[in-house]
Amino acid sequence: MTTVRGKFISLEGGEGAGKSTLLAGLRECIEGHGIELVLTREPGGTGIGEAVRSIVLDPLHHGLAAETELLLMFASRSQLVREVIEPALRAGRWVLCDRYVDASYAYQGGGRGQPVERIAELERWACDGVQPELTLLLDLPVAVGRARAAGRGDADRIEVEADAFFERVRASYRERAAAEPGRFRVIDASQTPAAVLLAATRALTPLFGEAPR
Template sequence: MQPQFITIEGGEGVGKTTNLQLIESLLKQNRIDFIVTREPGGTPFAEEIRELLLNKRQEAVDPVAELLLVFAARKQHVEQTIKPALASGQWVVCDRFTDATFAYQGGGRELGFELIEQINQLALAGFKPNKTLLLDVDPDIGMQRAAKRSELDRFESEQMAFFERVRAAYRQRASDDAERFMVVDAGQDLVNVQTDITTVFQEYIDGVTHD
């Protein structure tokens, strides 16, 4: 069985943390060896870049500078954590990956997809997840949830128009690569969201393990 690289994507307040735990339990039930990681982050160096990216600051951060930091962290993460785990036979479950960059920097920061794809090819040479779960929710609902959770970071403090563009970019990515994406309506109550995730994810596991 080929080890799989799985990512979980979505805007603010979609419930990634809660539903990541569900995916972990499904993998354990299916006796699959796996690791869980996140972006930005996943290595000590990449976690330091994460702090730079998320912390609020007086200085305006240039969108391209932000983009380059994201890919610096990602390159380190892929080479030091993700690829070694896959090579050892482990599945990798990652909280966000390159699709988040297309959504947040491409959509939210309005850099577009072309520049990001160029840097993506330079940094990762086509390396991408086998499967991506996109938790989709109206940004109004998502930000209401996020505001209750904890103090907002630099990204979460953006205006609503930013999050509308993020969502549109995510949906565009899912439309452009429909075979890779599993899209779940995260605006439902948690029971229904998790029922939907269990259905699509178990189908995916069955398809891979019984190939």
């Protein structure tokens, strides 16, 4: 019997958008439909990826060049695609990823000023055509998100950036969502966690109709 390919969902958003809370709710929802789910994150998700994460987010590495950061993100992503995401999808499992390629367009592109064409070329090379069926973008004003994130403990290398950086990140995310309305669902993350989860689960409904039971 041929295995039905799994579904790939990515979750995007700026600092303090509530991704961690939503991930827990989405996991319960998806597994409640009897679907085997792989939950992963970027950068990270593999042994190599987690090592890259420690480099990229360590505040001591403040001298990391924007080009180096971009390449490290795609090195981690390439490993994640080949070691985790693609094998899971082939086996019929769903994958829910905390950030994926759109994060590089937003953070390294919008935030750091890396050319979109450069990021797109890296995507073609590193991701082997693996793209989410659905991307949930948690959107909220930068000031609100940063206020939320301030209570989480010590800031990492990216979280210490100025508001202007995160305004560019948000703008880039919103531009990508507007350019690909068929893949993106933009969710107002200033709502209550329950309202955010409801909006997200409604966005998943078309995928459940195609899922094996």
